[in-house]
Amino acid sequence: MCVFAYHFEDKNKMVKSKQLLALQLIVAITGIVPILVGLKGIFLGPSGVSFNPNVLFQSEKYPLAVDSHFRYISGYLIGAGVLLLRSVSTIDKDGTNLRCVCLLIFIGGFGRLWGLITVGRDFDSINATLVELILPPILYFWQKRIEKKNVVNIRKIK
Numbered sequence: 001m002c003v004f005a006y007h008f009e010d011k012n013k014m015v016k017s018k019q020l021l022a023l024q025l026i027v028a029i030t031g032i033v034p035i036l037v038g039l040k041g042i043f044l045g046p047s048g049v050s051f052n053p054n055v056l057f058q059s060e061k062y063p064l065a066v067d068s069h070f071r072y073i074s075g076y077l078i079g080a081g082v083l084l085l086r087s088v089s090t091i092d093k094d095g096t097n098l099r100c101v102c103l104l105i106f107i108g109g110f111g112r113l114w115g116l117i118t119v120g121r122d123f124d125s126i127n128a129t130l131v132e133l134i135l136p137p138i139l140y141f142w143q144k145r146i147e148k149k150n151v152v153n154i155r156k157i158k
Contacts (some may be wrong), residue, residue, distance in 0.1 A: 023142055024088050027098060030135070031084030034077040041074025080104060092150045095143040102136035109133040 040048050046062045062070075080101045087097040109132025116125055 019142075020092050020146055023139075023146060024091055027084055027091060027139065028088050030139070031081045031088070033081070034084070035081035038074045038077030038079075038081065041077065042071050046070045076104075091143055092146050095140075095147055098143050099140055102140045105132050106136040109136075 045067045083097040083101050087095065087101075091098060109129055112125065112129045112132060116129060
């Protein structure tokens with residue numbers, strides 16, 4: 001079963017289907033990223049943030065509490081990714097999972113922004129913050145627009 005939209009009956013539906021397909025692809029890619037990052041965080045801990053982790057499965061230079069919390073939060077990333085992937089097939093009818101994950105990412109972006117203001121900045125953290133504060137609202141409103149058009153089309157058919 002293909003989870004992506006691909007049916008085109010007329011030109012208007014073709015445009016809508018292209019928009020839906022684009023949203024589904026972006027959400028699918030967006031869902032894969034936190035799963036991979038979460039797995040990396042669980043297996044490498046905080047030392048996996050750098051490109052040269054010092055020890056697999058151990059974070060010797062971080063306190064145990066930091067290591068434990070980092071690996072725990074990495075599980076949230078995996079859960080968010082799974083929810084995003086789960087939303088792909090029905091994203092034109094139900095965006096509940098997508099909207100919840102977008103809210104979580106957006107709130108996390110404000111947490112990261114606070115860290116940039118109070119602790120310091122680097123290029124990667126600034127980029128991550130921008131993605132977390134810009135992408136979720138775009139996905140939220142894009143999905144709502146597609147869902148609204150889908151509801152209007154269903155009403156016309158009835």
